[in-house]
Amino acid sequence: MAYIISLDSGTTSVRALLYNERGEALGMAQQEIHQTYPHAGWVEEDPVEIWNNQLDVTKKVIDEAGLKASDITAIGITNQRETLIAWDKETGKPVYPAIVWQDRRTEETAAAILERGLGEWFQSRTGLIPDAYFSATKIQWLLQNVPGAREKAAEGSLLFGTIDTWLIYNATKGRTYATDYSNACRTMLFNIHSLGWDDEILEYFGLTRRNLPRAQESGSDFGMLDASYLGSEIPIRAVLGDQQSALFGQLCFEKSEAKCTYGTGAFILSNIGDKPVTSKNGLLTTVAWGLNGEVCYAFEGSIFMAGATVQWLRDNLGLIKKASETGPIAASVPDTAGVYFISSFQGLGAPWWDNGRKASIIGMTRKTNAAHIVRAALESVAYRVKDVIGAMEREMGMPCKSLKVDGGMSANDFLMQFQADVLQAPVVRSATAEATAMGAAFMAGLTEGVWKDQDSLRALVRDLNGPESAESRLYPQMEPHKAAKLYRGWLEAIGHPEG
DSSP: OOEEEEEEEOSSEEEEEEEETTOOEEEEEEEEOOEEOSSTTOOEEOHHHHHHHHHHHHHHHHHHTTOOGGGEEEEEEEEOSSOBEEEETTTOOBSSOEEOTTOOTTHHHHHHHHHTTOHHHHHHHHSOOOOTTSHHHHHHHHHHHSTTHHHHHHTTOEEEEOHHHHHHHHHTTTSOOEEEHHHHTTTTOEETTTTEEOHHHHHHTTOOGGGSOEEEOSBSOOOEEOHHHHSSOEEEEEEEEHHHHHHHHTTOOSTTOEEEEESSSEEEEEEEESSOOOOSSSOEEEEEEEETTEEEEEEEEEESOSHHHHHHIIIIIOSOSSGGGHHHHHHTSSSOTTOEEEOOBTBBOTTTOBTTOOOEEESOOTTOOHHHHHHHHHHHHHHHHHHHHHHHHHHHTSOOOOEEEESGGGGOHHHHHHHHHHHTSOEEEOSSSOHHHHHHHHHHHHHHTSSOSHHHHHHHHHHHHOSOOGGGEEOOOSOHHHHHHHHHHHHHHTTOTTO
16 A cells, blocks of 8 residues: 655645555644744744654654554655745755745835836746745845855855745755745746746845756655654655645646646645646746646735634624634624625735725724624635636636635635625535645655656546535535625725726
8 A cells, every 4th residue: 555645734734644545644743833023914833843844744744643664665755835945055954034924014115026027027037026025035134134145045055945945945954955846936036938037036135046946846856854854865756835735736737727726825726737828817837746747837816814804803803703603693694784805914916916905894884793794704705716716707708607726715604605695606615625735745745756647647536536415516505696786896895896
């Protein structure tokens, strides 16, 4: 029996999931990652904690399954993207905390790029619209604010990487300094056409290739987990950014197939085939994955607040004690009584890119109660997904036939039904909420020869899922005219009545 471990290094926790060659999940171990907020809009994490916790959960999931490291066929890595770590090449120690993708400290830097008229120049090369979200402006901030960083970078002794690169570097004890296309393309330094670091963009940010990892296919050789950690070496055979990994785990192998992962944020990706297309509707173009000499691209729309909105209801307003309460509370009222919750705590991402937009709750009256606010908060997530899907439909010239969903919030029955209603299209739940981890496991297994091809994965998933249940596919129940009216109200609330 072949066994594969998926290392899922997320924004607020790290996990290790164990799969066998039948695709069955045999175990999972998880540890939280602590975030700090030194200033308003800043979000940081400890890189050493991330690595140590990731190694701990890997050991735990192997031990709990009664296996040894030598029993593991391969490791796949999937990770929070855009989060940046810088470390000293000589010591291997970070020179500053990890700057998380949610961090907004470089908003002015990104705005200056746009003000200089360079937005299209960056987008035509990287597929990205300049924003503080991406890694490049974070690197520039580090070079300007960490003592000695610029000098170390110039001499090639300061290394930069996203979370995947940091994990690989530590796992291989510095022998492999690499990333994959799906993560590299989220830095705003990577040319998605040539599939390499863009020298002119590097020059713009004062970098050279010596400061950056080798970029390679998502399914390829990333070295070996050093034997000193768990007693035996384990091959690392796949690396995927978490959203691309979910696209792969949801088996969206064909053009126009789309998925949404509802996590801390919500991320919608649609497969656009083997050629990159620059969006005219506020979407990002991203590399979905590279495998066996072929590259797949996707349109992406990122929503910064999804599960994080529910967290805010719990931690800041005290309206709920746990996330699972939101569905029943929302369903306890027939509607929001005209309330719209604009959850733009970190600006409005795709397709609006309204970075300065503050969060607000509008339409409240003396009759507004906690249930209305909770319902409006959940509905806001569905409306934001509709914003992005609408842009994708315009871009591709075809309607959304269905949306595959995964992630923690996909278990919320109220939200998923409202999502189907506002989209006026079926919402199809993944048989597992762990599509992200499964994508990395599938990619590692394909690379190592556990499975033959993508058709083998389709057959595997059919066998795993069995007959489709009524709960797995939700159809619209709301009249189209009512859904359209509610969405028009949303567009007016966020200041985009033209849609």
